[in-house]
Amino acid sequence: MSKYTDHLGRPLVAITGLGVVSSLGQGKQDNWEALTSGTSGIHTITRFALDNLRTQIAGTVDFLEESTEGASALSQELALLAAEEAIAQAGFPIHDFGGPLFLAAPPVELEWRNRFALDALVRSEGEPGYDLLLAACRRGPQPEMFNTAEFGYIAEVLAETFGTRGLPITLSTACASGATAIQLGVEAIRRGESDRVLSIGTDGSVSAEALIRFSLLSALSTHNDPAHKAAKPFSKDRDGFVMAEGSGALVMESLESAISRGANVLGIMRGCGEKADDFHRTRSKPDGSPAIGAVRASLEDAGIKEDAIDYVNAHGTSTPENDKMEYLALSTVFGDRISSLPVSSNKSMIGHTLTAAGAIEAVFSVLTIQTGTIPPTINYDNPDPAIVMDVVPNEKREARVSSVLSSSFGFGGQNTCLVMTAEPN
């Protein structure tokens, strides 16, 4: 084991650039200040009509010009902003990054505004429906609409903007997507395919239809008033997650390459683990074995024991199911120590940024290591007696944190965990 390789002789992976956008603001500084002061970014939705909606709140990003231009445009802009911040911090040329791109992006469909616009082109020609929408297209191509419906488009824009190398990978593993983008980057560095990678999770897809889809699955909080109290992970009265938007970006590189070019190493991405669940499309296996398996796999991959973990950045969605299962998984892995191990959920403040969550929460995990400040779980007013955990309630805490476990669990049996440490060994 050299100073640049891990317990399995693989290249150690350094984190040298971080970028983030959320409903709390743009950039690490604004986000970190708000997050550590217990500020919520959840608010009443203004982007679309709320009539007939049981859930009327979200953590949307409303401060960008693209905030009203549709899911594709906003997801793209969020990714661009986060990536720019990360690449600049890492000190690579902003338009010539030179490594591969792994992008977690929401699967978006053609927006209603576009369907209505197509119909308006041909409405005198017959009954509304797909035949007529297709006829409208035959009048002439609609390249802008086409781009919004192509899953490969955002990565193409990012690849061209930042000069990433090769065929970019766009991926979705539901609510674990951001973590998967990081995991793919780590694996590429370990294989020696590149000495640097850009991993991004982005999601700007809060629309009426997206909200209704989750609402019909009874997944969302209906605690509309006051909005900032809606996301209450690990509380007894938690009633669902709050949809949100944002983006997180990480520049990672082999430690050897980072050191040799004199880069500032922010932390080490030590291990990634995953395990798929075969039980149900939205529910976890009752014994929690896939989530437990993912946590253990990440520790094993990192080559550290569970007692070396100082803090858990939880998935903590605030749904009755997730938080119960997450507690089962963590208490199984950490044993009695779980009652004193700090475990907090960023989602209590920024909501569930879905595709972006794993990446944003990895950024916050590294900031926790760097600053020694653990962001709180806010809205923890009615503890769930079945979840006996130190959730860092309501107020931030100063602590020496040298290793963090960040977990992501998603619909479709997706479970991915990351281990980040301050030091390589």
Add this chain to the structure above:
Amino acid sequence: MQNNTVVITGIGLISSLGEGIDAHWNAFNEGHAPRVDSDTFKPYTVHPLSEVDWNNQIPKRGDQRQMETWQRIGTYTAGLALQDAGIKDDESLCSTMDMVVAAGGGERDVSVDTQILAEARVRNDLGTMLNEKLTTELRPTLFLAQLSNLLAGNISIVHKVTGSSRTFMGEEGSGISAIDTAVARIRSGQSTHALVGGAYNSQHPDMLLGYELNGMLKIDGWSPLWQRERATGGGIVTGSGGAFLVLESAEHAHKRGARVYAAIDGIYSAQTRRGRIDLTQTVAKLVGAASADKAADLIISGATGAKIVTAAEKAALDTFSSPVVRGVAGKLGHLREAQFPIVVALAALSVFKGTAFPPVDSENEKSGPPSIDTALATSIGATRGEGVARLVKV
């Protein structure tokens, strides 16, 4: 780091040509006219899925109901691949098996969409109307039945593949990256065995709309793949189907006595800026890299039919000495995310059989050499993403 040989030990296929490797091999050898439907989505032509008894691979009706057609095609095809590799129902192999799925989006509810379009013509409060209609008309479970990563989710549930689950998106490029990533992981020792593939349902108007927004579909019926440059419309005829592969390290396959179709010797991929860099040159470069040691005996082309892009690929392939090319979309249609998986499967099958099937478009394709032991598979995306695989006999 290890440098394992990566082999294909299982192939699952369904398409307009039928189910399984024999049905496909026979269909390509028999030279019948392609199966097309030019009526249902007039003026568009599709290659419709052959009749499938879903119960064969998705035994629970409840599971079938939770999937839209595209997910069902993929889950079914994944089952065929596992079965073909002899590891279906092998709990220890499936629970440690990695999975990479190339997925598009799901199929929207045509009836709900049509109602909303109709209401929109007579209402001014579009936002309120959308909420009314979507909250009352959408089937709650449809979301999951159309969600990209739920194809992989369903494969986990139905076939118990749970080592890992990753879904790649992005049209043809997702199929290229899926195989590339699975191969790279096995080669380097990060994985020992993986299930990889994709599925596509062409028989849905929203899927046609996705292409036609950019005027990419052929609207004057079917014609041979390499003869579409002067056709009306954009040149693409889509097809329904799925292709999944079981990949293993040669050692893993050997230990369990698995039959090997071919080794994947290399994947060469790119995403060039087509506005600036000539696509013919890009394709020639990738094929050249894949032929560096020795020219391949056969090229199974995944050319989409899209005008200009297909011509550029053909021009590139024609620069190689005596290329025996088979443009399979002429017979299968274009399967978007599943296109690279299906051409890799057909190239592997050709290497395994040691022979090329007859030309699909005899005016533009030469007859095959008597025997082959290497083949390339190409997928040049209709809009972006380029990939070539090299398969060799083991």
